[in-house]
Amino acid sequence: MFTSSIGKKYLMALTGFVLIGFVFVHMAGNLQILMGPEKINAYAHALQSLPMPILWGSRIFLLVCVVLHAWTAIVLIRENRAARPRENDVEVTKRAGLSSLKMGLTGTILLFFIVFHLLHFTVRAVYPEYDDLMTTVGAPEGMEVHNVYSMVLAGFQHTWVSVFYVISMFLLCGHLGHGFSSVFQSLGIRSESWRNKIDWAAKGYAWLIFLGFSIVPILVIGQKFDLISFFEPSLFSEPLAMR
Amino acid sequence: MNLILKVWRQDGADDEGRFETHQINGVSEDSSFLEMMDQLNEQLLEEGNEPILFDHDCREGVCGTCSLTINGFAHGPENSTTTCQLHMRKFSDGETITVEPFRARAFPVVRDLVVDRSAFDRITQAGGFITVRTGSAPDGNALPVPKDDSDKAMDAAACIGCGACVASCKNASAMLFTAAKAGHLNLLPQGQAEKDKRVLSMVSAMDKSGFGNCRNYGECSAACPKDISLDYIAKLNRDHVKAKIKKIFA
Amino acid sequence: MNLDSKIPEGPLSEKWDNHRFSSKLVNPANKRKYRIIVVGSGLAGGSAAATLGELGYNVDCFCYQDSPRRAHSIAAQGGINAAKNYQNDGDSTHRLFYDTVKGGDFRSREANVYRLAQVSTNIIDQCVAQGVPFAREYGGLLANRSFGGAQVSRTFYARGQTGQQLLLGAYSALSRQISAGQVKMHTRQEMLDIVVVDGHAKGIITRNLATGETKAWTADAVLLCTGGYGNVYYLSTNAIGCNVTATYRAYRRGAGFANPCFTQIHPTCIPVSGDHQSKLTLMSESLRNDGRVWVPKNAEDSTKNPNEIPEDARDYYLERKYPSFGNLAPRDISSRSAKEACDEGRGVGPGGRGVYLDFADSISRLGESAIRERYGNLFQMYERITGENAYQRPMRIYPAIHYTMGGLWVDYNLMTTIPGCFALGEANFSDHGANRLGASALMQGLSDGYFVIPYTIGDYLARSGTGSISPDSPEVKEVMESVRQRVDQLTSASGKRSSRSYHKELGQIMWDYAGMARNATGLEKAIGQIQDLRDDFNKNLLVPGSGDTLNAELERAGRVRDFLDFGELLCRDAFERNESCGGHFREEYQTEDGEATRDDENFAHAAVWEYKGEEKTPTRHKEELKYDNVKLAVRSYK
Structure with a gap:
């Protein structure tokens, strides 16, 4: 099924489609941070409390999709390079957009981003002290939960982290701009009359994802430099370890 | 028109290949790209050189024999046009034109601009x-x-x-x-x-x-x-x- | 020379049936013992190779192109005729037969033409089943259009690319046989000679154009499907590679060459723009369905912008001279009328060699989009070549050499005078007489390949038995040696002139003296000039490079050398035919108002030329043409 050139494209499209869906859900969940600590902490706690098979099942499934997506990409790129051993002396491009030409580059950076992101907020290996952030806000009666709200705000107050996040989300936007419509092309589920609509939907979706993910670090940095006031101001004054 | 042509030459599939540069003068704007190549070949013959090989046959855009990557574009920069239907009026006087074969591992070069x-x-x-x-x-x-x-x-x-x-x-x-x-x-x-x-x-x-x-x-x-x-x-x-x-x- | 046409007994409509019944068959199990060589992969060659492979014969198919799909049949635009009578407009096998014989100015063989009309309907069925995307009506059934020389709509078409689609159909059938192992395809191979052993064709010698290797191939029969010789005129609508070598080499080995002077000039080509011109591009004759041909009435208007010439200052000469056929008058007549108008100084465009084909009326009647739908690709092609927009100003057209009705003489079985050597499609002479009607070439190529040769070759093979000889036999080696010598001789030519310059000069002589109008003085002059040119070629030709690699100059030199011989033969034939008929117009034989005058008493025959040796005058034989079913009439399209 996935051995032919077209088969590998299905694999790219199917795994890509899963990840396209995932980023939306992830973004929608994240945005709850704008509604205050109760919402986001409760949401995070709910996710963490999912039954083991579901929680780890989805985590592994998503990881497998990322790995397959990346691995297939590497195989395809190697084959493609071999198929065109010599470039033209004059290399020109007539129609292909930058985002489609740079899928490999944006994909590679995104892969690094995913690893960093997991280490940063999920495994919390970058700043192990995030583990100790506990709170009753948003927690069920008589329980303490992990203070995701504080962690995210603390995390994005490092300017370089936020810049990296925003740049990565911009690259994701580009990656999706081509990837989203490619899914339909590769799986053959589009026709002439749908082509433009799908292309527009892909662009709209890509920008939506970009905005949805970038808004949080942008707001945090904005508040850090006293340009706006949105979040709880106390979280911007004291050193993190004190809380 | 006077033109400078940078043309790919290759003696066979195993040869490395190289570019050659030729000046060609007095090209008619009404001639097709391949007619310009004919003219260049006649000139090369006169100079005692071997003409450049390229594939072509019907010269009316339907047999699919002609190839050539012209200034980086397969069949040249014009849309919906084969090389044989590309006319020199689309180029400007004094221009340098780069001519390469159709490059792909699956299309090995037979000689010069001819591929299999x-x-x-x-x-x-x-x-x-x-x-x-x-x-x-x-x-x-x-x-x-x-x-x-x-x-x-x-x-x-x-x-x-x-x-x-x-x-x-x-x-x-x-x-x-x-x-x-x-x-x-x-x-x-x-x-x-x-x-x-x-x-x-x-x-x-x-x-x-x-x-x-x-x-x-x-x-x-x-x-x-x-x-x-x-x-x-x-x-x-x-x-x-x-x-x-x-x-x-x- | 034995010119027994082997026309079967019986009434016209039963001849083919009778013949199929009386022909010997090859037992299915025995077919695989026979090997057949097919040279050429166009409509005739491709369809023949595919069908013979399908029947179980072992087929070797050769083409000079890099793929069988590129044969020049691919460039035919307009359509293919068939007596389907889907339009209910009075068509029938007999009408198609009659139109073709009349269109050919009564110089074709009745029985062959009738058979062509009979199988024409099978061709359409076959092609539809192969997936040829013919134009259709909204109900999903096949559409037709009308074409020159007919008053019924019997032409099937696939936009302006009918030849391409039919060829791709034949190519797909051929591809199927190649993958089945029944046909071995040999691309970039040019046939340079035919091997005749004990009077029978037993093989060919080819040169591999990529490696330069000359090689002998032997078989039980050889089919030459190598197209026409229009390129003897240098400028023609043929592909650059089209050549006479295969048929001319067969002629030198004993095949009679019939009616070489019957050449067709197509009336609607894009005019020559200058000295650089390497070929002429045809605009489909179907354009004449909606375009009106005119020139200015006054010579002084010919340089004016055509849109500024008022209606009453225009001469719609075809409508004026041939009111019932008008712009759809047959090709020879339309071409000659264009020449006359230009000779009178009323021609338009560069050098005054052009007439207008005006779509303004159709555009205002049907709308630009309807015209775009019908001819969009042709208008686009016109704009690419000339830089002019034909929706806004009339096209300029001029006649050009397009098709050659003459070819190797064949009998009813399509066999040449060399037993075992067959000629199919444009390479033979049989069906179009002195002029071919539009949309009939595709019909003939496919009829020969799909529906005639599979029957007739069986008869020959069954009678002669298997007997293919070894490529190492002395007879083969001798021919091989002569080919090698010839190639070496060309390769060592170290004079000053390129083969292209000779070709151009030959073309000019041919066009001037053996083109649209010919006369005895001119033809004699042409023969002398060609002989001089040939002498010069033998002394001053320059061929660079070596013979053991791809060498386009060497290929061209060989082809031009044969054209130099052949051009003389063509002129000789034109000189001997003291009448005007079809594409052959002799200025001495015309009525007062310039119409062709045929001489049925003395020239109702096919002239068949027999090769007598280098520098020797060939002998002219005759196959008398008998007309039992049509009345020879003055061809009138008035």
Whole structure:
């Protein structure tokens, strides 16, 4: 099924489609941070409390999709390079957009981003002290939960982290701009009359994802430099370890 | 017009190849690109050099023999135009024009600008036909074909098999060619009986020939002298997945 | 020379049936013991190779192109005729037969033409089943259009690319046989000679154009499907590679060459733009369905912008001279009328060699989109070549050499005077007489390949038995040696002039003296000039490079050398035919108002030329043409 050139494209499209869906859900969940600590902490706690098979099942499934997506990409790129051993002396491009030409580059950076992101907020290996952030806000009666709200705000107050996040989300936007419509092309589920609509939907979706993910670090940095006031101001004054 | 031509020369498939630069003067604006090449060859002959080899035949844009990557564009910068129909009025006096062969591993260079495109024949041989014994056909009007389907099949069948899709693709993929040929037959009621088999064997023959993979750039369709749409690639993908699934459950 | 046409007994409509019944058959199990060589992969060659492979014969198919799909049949635009009578407009096998014989100015063989009309309907069925995307009506049934020389709509078409689609159909059938192992395809191989052993064709010698290797191939029969010789005129609508070598080499080995002077000039080509011109591009004759041909009435208007020439200052000369056929008058008549108008100084465009083909009326009647739908690709092609927009100003057209009705003489079985050597399609002479009607070439190529040769070759093979000889036999080696010598001789040519310059000069002589109008004085002059040119070629030709690699100059030199011989033969034939008929117009034989005058008493025959040796005058033989079913009439399209 996935051995032919077209088969590998299905694999790219199917795994890509899963990840396209995932980023939306992830973004929608994240945005709850704008509604205050109760919402986001409760949401995070709910996710963490999912039954083991579901929680780890989805985590592994998503990881497998990322790995397959990346691995297939590497195989395809190697084959493609071999198929065109010599470039033209004059290399020109007539129609292909930058985002489609740079899928490999944006994909590679995104892969690094995913690893960093997991280490940063999920495994919390970058700043192990995030583990100790506990709170009753948003927690069920008589329980303490992990203070995701504080962690995210603390995390994005490092300017370089936020810049990296925003740049990565911009690259994701580009990656999706081509990837989203490619899914339909590769799986053959589009026709002439749908082509433009799908292309527009892909662009709209890509920008939506970009905005949805970038808004949080942008707001945090904005508040850090006293340009706006949105979040709880106390979280911007004291050193993190004190809380 | 006076022009400077930077032309690829290669003695055979194993030769490294190199560029040669030639000045050519007094080119008529009304001459075609290949007529300009003829003129250059006559000049090379006079100077005691060997003429440049390039493929060409009908010179009216339908046989698909002519190739040439001109200033980086397969068949030159004009849309929907083969090299033989490209005219010199589209270039400017004094311009330097770079001429290269159609580059792809699946299209080895025979000599100079001539490449071997027999991989396309192999793809067709794998399934680009409807099995019909001569003499066994029913009346031509026995099977009505909706005009729309017939028109779409014709759009695909207009492919001249020149290989510009491969040459313009960053990955040297032959998807547009394969999709056009398969699409033409798969769209018609006559082609339904062998549809699944056709798709699977043509794609397999394509893969075996050493072409790259489709990355949905659309460069192929942009370079196609017959404007064959990417829709046929979508259709090939669709027909292929259907055939695969049917095979799994067969 | 034995010119027994082997026309079967019986009434016209039963001849083919009778013949098929009386022909010997090869048992299915025995077919695989026979090997057949097919040279050429166009409509005739491709369909023949595919069908013979399908029947179980072992077939070797050769083409000079890099793929069988590129043969020049691919460039035919307009359509293919068939007596289907789907339009209910009075068509029938007999009408198609009659139109073709009349269109050919009564110089074709009745029985062959009738058979052609009979199988024409099978061709359409076959092609539809192969997936040829013919134009259709909204109900899903096949559409037709009308074409020159006929008053019924019997032409099937696939936009302006009918030849391409039919060829791709034949190519797909051929591809199927190649993958089945029944046909071995040999691309980039040019046939340079035919091997005749004990009077029978037993093989060919080829040169591999990519490697330079000369090689002998033997078989039980050889089919030459190598197209026409229009390129003897240098500028023609043929592909650059089209050549006479295969048929001329067969002629040198004993095949009679019939009616070489019957050449067709197509009236609607894009005019020559200058000295750089390497070929002429045809605009499909179907354009004449909706375009009106005119020139200014006054010579002084010919340089004006055509849109500024008022209606009453225009001469719609075809409508004026031939009111019932008008712009759809047959090709020879339309071409000659264009020449006359230009000779009177009323021609338009560069050098005054052009007439207008005006779509303004049709555009205002049907709308630009309807015209775009019908001819969009042709208008686009016109704009690419000329830089002019034909939706806004009339096209300029001029006649050009397009097709050659003459070719190797064949009998009813398509066999040449060399037993075992067959000629199919444009390479033979049989069906179009002195002029071919539009949309009939595709019909003939496919009829020969799909429906005639599979029957007739069986008869020959069954009678002669298997007997293919070894490529190492002395007879083969001798021919091989002569080919090698010839190639070496060309390769060592170290004079000053390129083969292209000779070709151009030959073309000019041919066009001037053996083109649209010919006369005895001119033809004699042409023969002398060609002989001089040939002498010069033998002394001053320059061929660079070596013979053991791809060498386009060497290929061209060989082809031009044969054209130099052949051009003389063509002029000789034109000189001997003291009448005007079809594409052969002798200025001495015309009525007062310039119409062709045929001489049925003395020239109702096919002239067949027999080769007598280098520098020797060939002998002219005759096959008398008998007309039992049509009345020889003055061809009138008024």
